[in-house]
Amino acid sequence: MNFEKLYIPAEAVERFTVLYQILSHAAKWYPNRTAYCQPEGKDTESTVTFAQLKQNVNALRAALVARGMADRHSAIFGESSYQWVTAYLALVTGCGVAVPLDKENPVETAAKQICHADVQTVFCSARSLKKLQKILPECPGVKTVVLMRTAEAPDLPEGVEAVALDALLEEGKALLAEKGAAALPEKTDPDALAVIIYTSGTTGANKGVMLSNRNIMGTLRGCARLLHYPRTSISVLPINHSYELHAHLMSCMYCGTTVFLNNDLKRMLQNIEKFGPEMSCMVPMMLDLLVKKIKKQIADSGKGAKFNATAKLSNGLLKMGIDLRRRLFGQVITALGGNLRMIICGGAALSQDTADFLRTVGITVYNGYGITECSPVAAVNPLAKVRRHSVGHLLPTMTARIADPDENGNGEIQLYGDNVMLGYYKAPEDTKAVFTEDGWFRTGDIGHIDKFNYLYISGRLKNLIILPNGKNVCPEELEQALRERMPYIKECVVMSDEAGTGIYALIYPDPAEMRDRNLTDPAQIKAFMEPDMQAFNRDMPGFKRIADFEITETEFAKNTTHKIQRFKIAAVRKPKEEPVNV
Amino acid sequence: MFDKIRDVILEYVELPKESITPDTRFLADMHMNSLDIMTMIGQLEDEYDITIETEDLNNIYTMQQLVDYIEERL
Structure with a gap:
């Protein structure tokens, strides 16, 4: 008898309150199905089934309890891997608190987060060990480093113990064989703090979002009601992001979806082609790249005119309910593995043209909206009906309202429900600021909700720059960093360009300082600043680099409280004329 | 080698081939993300x-x- 073909209704998830139930569910219904497949070197892969995953998670839980490490805050640092997922699942199911860290963060930021989150154990992958060695001297609270995908102990500061994850798993398996369920931690409290995820805050400092199992299950339950994931998927976003971790990986586990873990952005396209997944979760920048690839394939085949005619015909038929896209455009998407048909998109604003193009060739984009504070999904377009321009149907697990709507119904989106976080870690003032007096979470985004409960976003209250890769950049944070690094900057404003592809700075240098250096012309000043800016960029993670900057000779317009009025700058800033050649 | 790399880049940006010179910058000039x-x-x-x-x-x-x-x- 093969149980793997059984249909499991979305309602089954309704009774789940902790992530462990999702894992047990997957191990029960899809025991021998591959849960994760990951590259090991250039041409080899390793896999783990759902049953093995559960066994490993339990072994790790038993080992952590036995070693007295089950009540610690533990960071997970490294690229996507099933070892990462094993550590995460063990930690959130009654073994303390998981702190997923961004492996791309600069050493100082990672150290600050480890200290702020009171981390005592760090699960670190072989590839991130070098960076961790630089971080650890700044983090006296760390007692143990658990090595993932390696057993070679590195040089660590005195007092820090290193242990291999594989050794812990062996230890745990022996304990389970000996003591059975008694070796495992007590039942997980669905409302206890389980995860701290750092997000860029508007105040400049990163904030630790505290989530419980119930919060995360809010997202999983809501997504299960609106979507059903197909048999195979590929994970291409950073695993430490709530969107990838919960909306994708954990939801896939519920649906028994096999996920290929792409552990290097450089190899995203090659791995999509090789693995041929049916779905993925992406950010708009990735969709743009897919569109470029498809268009190139069409152009290379010299069938541009034929494609346009077929697209027209296909879209017409689609309106009548006849879907021939696979048959007509199967060839076009071979560069994407040939099976891709569903992409959940979030993290930043999606261009409708991109979504329409992909739909034409048979890939439906389910645009969604979420924020880390909501674990993270608040709305997503359901399988049943994708509405153009909308960020989706509100999750059935939460309630939404629009505060102070204008004549078009647009106002601040406020949310209430299981998804909403417990608060910011050790920041009661920040927490207070994002909740209304009656307990609703203020998203800081402006939008409206239609009569079918679909959400539309029209703007932001905060100054956050959201890049198409989903990374949030707080302009105030970068501006402060620029001023500290180059003290001759009197004022500066950081913004993204019209297309949102890069970050640009408008700089007003201190006139006295410039006079002292005999610099009068903006071009001279720019040339003088160029090396400093390059040095600044070298220390910044890729998405925070200043692509280009301009010098202004006048101060910025300010309001009565002397804050720079950003919207005025955006309005007066000249559109870039084709500066293609230097 | 320059020509080869330029051909690869042209898969990502819509620019005239001749506008890409050895001094062209990826971020500031070509606006690559x-x-x-x-x-x-x-x-x-x-x-x-x-x-x-x-x-x-x-x-x-x-x-x-x-x-x-x-x-x-190499």
Whole structure:
């Protein structure tokens, strides 16, 4: 008898309150199905089934309890891997608190987060060990480093113990064989703090979002009601992001979806082609790249005119309910593995043209909206009906309202429900600021909700720059960093360009300082600043680099409280004329 | 090698071929985004059978710098 073909209704998830139930569910219904497949070197892969995953998670839980490490805050640092997922699942199911860290963060930021989150154990992958060695001297609270995908102990500061994850798993398996369920931690409290995820805050400092199992299950339950994931998927976003971790990986586990873990952005396209997944979760920048690839394939085949005619015909038929896209455009998407048909998109604003193009060739984009504070999904377009321009149907697990709507119904989106976080870690003032007096979470985004409960976003209250890769950049944070690094900057404003592809700075240098250096012309000043800016960029993670900057000779317009009025700058800033050649 | 790399770049940006010179910068002039750059690097790694460290990209701003970097590793 093969149980793997059984249909499991979305309602089954309704009774789940902790992530462990999702894992047990997957191990029960899809025991021998591959849960994760990951590259090991250039041409080899390793896999783990759902049953093995559960066994490993339990072994790790038993080992952590036995070693007295089950009540610690533990960071997970490294690229996507099933070892990462094993550590995460063990930690959130009654073994303390998981702190997923961004492996791309600069050493100082990672150290600050480890200290702020009171981390005592760090699960670190072989590839991130070098960076961790630089971080650890700044983090006296760390007692143990658990090595993932390696057993070679590195040089660590005195007092820090290193242990291999594989050794812990062996230890745990022996304990389970000996003591059975008694070796495992007590039942997980669905409302206890389980995860701290750092997000860029508007105040400049990163904030630790505290989530419980119930919060995360809010997202999983809501997504299960609106979507059903197909048999195979590929994970291409950073695993430490709530969107990838919960909306994708954990939801896939519920649906028994096999996920290929792409552990290097450089190899995203090659791995999509090789693995041929049916779905993925992406950010708009990735969709743009897919569109470029498809268009190139069409152009290379010299069938541009034929494609346009077929697209027209296909879209017409689609309106009548006849879907021939696979048959007509199967060839076009071979560069994407040939099976891709569903992409959940979030993290930043999606261009409708991109979504329409992909739909034409048979890939439906389910645009969604979420924020880390909501674990993270608040709305997503359901399988049943994708509405153009909308960020989706509100999750059935939460309630939404629009505060102070204008004549078009647009106002601040406020949310209430299981998804909403417990608060910011050790920041009661920040927490207070994002909740209304009656307990609703203020998203800081402006939008409206239609009569079918679909959400539309029209703007932001905060100054956050959201890049198409989903990374949030707080302009105030970068501006402060620029001023500290180059003290001759009197004022500066950081913004993204019209297309949102890069970050640009408008700089007003201190006139006295410039006079002292005999610099009068903006071009001279720019040339003088160029090396400093390059040095600044070298220390910044890729998405925070200043692509280009301009010098202004006048101060910025300010309001009565002397804050720079950003919207005025955006309005007066000249559109870039084709500066293609230097 | 310059021509080869330029052909790869033209898969990502819509620019006239002749506008890309050794001094052209990836971010400021060609407006490439980080994902385009990463994917392009992956493609070049396969093309030349080398490994390009992500950290090294921090010091590569122009076409010429990339050409030099790859030539050194061949």
